[in-house]
Amino acid sequence: MQINVLVDKKSDEQAKVLRERWYPTTNAYQTRDAFIFNDAIDRFKGSPEDLIDYIESGEENETIQRKVTIKSESNDRLKTIAAAINKPVTTTYRAIIAYTIANLPTTEKEETAEPVGVSQLLVEKISLLEKQMEACNQTLKEIKELTK
DSSP: OEEEEEEETTHHHHHHHHHHHHOTTOOTTTSOHHHHHHHHHHHOOSOGGGGHHHHHHHTTSOEEEEEEEOOHHHHHHHHHHHHHHTOOHHHHHHHHHHHHHHTOOSSHHHHTOOOOOHHHHHHHHHHHHHHHHHHHHHHHHHHHHHHO
Protein backbone atom coordinates (compact mmCIF):
# COMPACT_ATOMS: atom_id res chain seq x y z
CA MET A 1 0.00 0.00 0.00
CA GLN A 2 1.14 3.56 -0.51
CA ILE A 3 0.82 6.29 2.07
CA ASN A 4 1.74 9.96 2.06
CA VAL A 5 4.10 10.87 4.85
CA LEU A 6 6.21 13.81 5.81
CA VAL A 7 9.72 12.42 5.86
CA ASP A 8 12.84 14.08 7.11
CA LYS A 9 14.46 16.13 4.36
CA LYS A 10 17.58 14.00 4.82
CA SER A 11 15.68 10.72 4.41
CA ASP A 12 17.91 9.71 1.49
CA GLU A 13 20.93 9.94 3.79
CA GLN A 14 19.09 8.05 6.51
CA ALA A 15 18.23 5.24 4.09
CA LYS A 16 21.85 5.14 2.93
CA VAL A 17 23.13 4.75 6.50
CA LEU A 18 20.74 1.87 7.20
CA ARG A 19 21.35 0.25 3.81
CA GLU A 20 25.12 0.30 4.29
CA ARG A 21 24.76 -1.26 7.73
CA TRP A 22 22.10 -3.87 7.03
CA TYR A 23 22.69 -4.64 3.34
CA PRO A 24 26.29 -3.64 2.58
CA THR A 25 26.46 -5.47 -0.75
CA THR A 26 23.44 -3.73 -2.29
CA ASN A 27 22.79 -0.29 -3.74
CA ALA A 28 19.75 2.00 -3.78
CA TYR A 29 18.38 0.37 -6.93
CA GLN A 30 18.51 -3.10 -5.40
CA THR A 31 17.29 -2.16 -1.93
CA ARG A 32 14.85 0.72 -2.17
CA ASP A 33 14.36 3.30 0.57
CA ALA A 34 10.82 2.08 1.22
CA PHE A 35 12.15 -1.43 1.88
CA ILE A 36 14.77 -0.04 4.28
CA PHE A 37 12.20 2.01 6.19
CA ASN A 38 9.74 -0.91 6.35
CA ASP A 39 12.60 -2.95 7.75
CA ALA A 40 13.25 -0.26 10.38
CA ILE A 41 9.62 -0.49 11.52
CA ASP A 42 9.77 -4.29 11.59
CA ARG A 43 13.07 -4.31 13.52
CA PHE A 44 12.00 -1.70 16.07
CA LYS A 45 12.47 -3.35 19.46
CA GLY A 46 12.08 -0.42 21.81
CA SER A 47 8.95 0.55 23.63
CA PRO A 48 6.75 3.19 22.06
CA GLU A 49 7.74 5.62 24.82
CA ASP A 50 11.39 5.36 23.67
CA LEU A 51 10.39 7.38 20.61
CA ILE A 52 9.29 10.47 22.53
CA ASP A 53 12.83 11.91 22.69
CA TYR A 54 13.23 11.41 18.94
CA ILE A 55 9.90 13.05 18.24
CA GLU A 56 10.76 16.10 20.33
CA SER A 57 14.29 16.42 18.95
CA GLY A 58 13.10 15.91 15.38
CA GLU A 59 10.36 18.55 15.45
CA GLU A 60 12.72 21.27 14.27
CA ASN A 61 13.95 19.20 11.29
CA GLU A 62 12.73 20.11 7.85
CA THR A 63 10.32 17.66 6.27
CA ILE A 64 9.10 16.96 2.77
CA GLN A 65 5.98 15.14 1.66
CA ARG A 66 6.67 11.84 0.01
CA LYS A 67 4.58 8.90 -1.10
CA VAL A 68 6.07 5.69 0.27
CA THR A 69 5.15 2.07 -0.13
CA ILE A 70 4.60 0.30 3.15
CA LYS A 71 3.70 -3.31 3.85
CA SER A 72 0.30 -3.72 5.44
CA GLU A 73 1.81 -5.52 8.47
CA SER A 74 4.35 -2.72 8.94
CA ASN A 75 1.59 -0.13 8.56
CA ASP A 76 -0.53 -1.88 11.19
CA ARG A 77 2.44 -1.99 13.55
CA LEU A 78 3.22 1.67 12.86
CA LYS A 79 -0.39 2.64 13.64
CA THR A 80 -0.31 0.63 16.87
CA ILE A 81 2.91 2.29 18.02
CA ALA A 82 1.58 5.75 17.08
CA ALA A 83 -1.66 5.14 18.99
CA ALA A 84 0.25 3.91 22.04
CA ILE A 85 2.12 7.22 22.31
CA ASN A 86 -0.77 9.31 20.98
CA LYS A 87 1.23 10.79 18.11
CA PRO A 88 0.51 11.04 14.38
CA VAL A 89 1.62 8.16 12.17
CA THR A 90 4.00 10.30 10.12
CA THR A 91 5.67 11.66 13.25
CA THR A 92 6.07 8.13 14.58
CA TYR A 93 7.43 6.97 11.21
CA ARG A 94 10.18 9.64 11.32
CA ALA A 95 10.91 8.88 14.98
CA ILE A 96 11.36 5.16 14.34
CA ILE A 97 13.86 5.90 11.57
CA ALA A 98 15.78 8.36 13.77
CA TYR A 99 15.68 5.93 16.72
CA THR A 100 16.93 3.09 14.53
CA ILE A 101 19.87 5.11 13.23
CA ALA A 102 20.78 6.36 16.70
CA ASN A 103 20.66 2.83 18.10
CA LEU A 104 22.48 0.93 15.39
CA PRO A 105 24.45 -1.89 16.98
CA THR A 106 28.19 -1.59 17.22
CA THR A 107 29.04 -5.23 16.60
CA GLU A 108 28.33 -7.62 13.75
CA LYS A 109 26.52 -10.05 16.04
CA GLU A 110 23.99 -7.43 17.10
CA GLU A 111 23.33 -6.41 13.48
CA THR A 112 21.87 -9.77 12.59
CA ALA A 113 19.28 -9.63 15.34
CA GLU A 114 15.89 -11.00 14.46
CA PRO A 115 13.02 -8.65 13.71
CA VAL A 116 10.63 -7.94 16.55
CA GLY A 117 9.00 -11.03 18.02
CA VAL A 118 5.49 -11.82 19.10
CA SER A 119 6.20 -10.85 22.70
CA GLN A 120 7.15 -7.29 21.70
CA LEU A 121 4.01 -6.98 19.58
CA LEU A 122 1.96 -8.14 22.56
CA VAL A 123 3.58 -5.53 24.79
CA GLU A 124 2.70 -2.82 22.25
CA LYS A 125 -0.90 -4.06 21.92
CA ILE A 126 -1.28 -4.27 25.72
CA SER A 127 0.02 -0.71 26.08
CA LEU A 128 -2.46 0.52 23.48
CA LEU A 129 -5.35 -1.37 25.09
CA GLU A 130 -4.51 0.01 28.53
CA LYS A 131 -4.64 3.56 27.19
CA GLN A 132 -7.91 2.86 25.42
CA MET A 133 -9.39 1.31 28.58
CA GLU A 134 -8.39 4.37 30.62
CA ALA A 135 -10.12 6.62 28.10
CA CYS A 136 -13.23 4.41 28.11
CA ASN A 137 -13.36 4.36 31.91
CA GLN A 138 -13.02 8.15 32.03
CA THR A 139 -15.85 8.55 29.51
CA LEU A 140 -18.02 6.12 31.46
CA LYS A 141 -17.34 8.05 34.67
CA GLU A 142 -18.34 11.33 32.99
CA ILE A 143 -21.54 9.79 31.64
CA LYS A 144 -22.47 8.42 35.07
CA GLU A 145 -21.92 11.86 36.61
CA LEU A 146 -24.21 13.42 34.01
CA THR A 147 -27.02 10.96 34.79
CA LYS A 148 -27.01 11.65 38.52
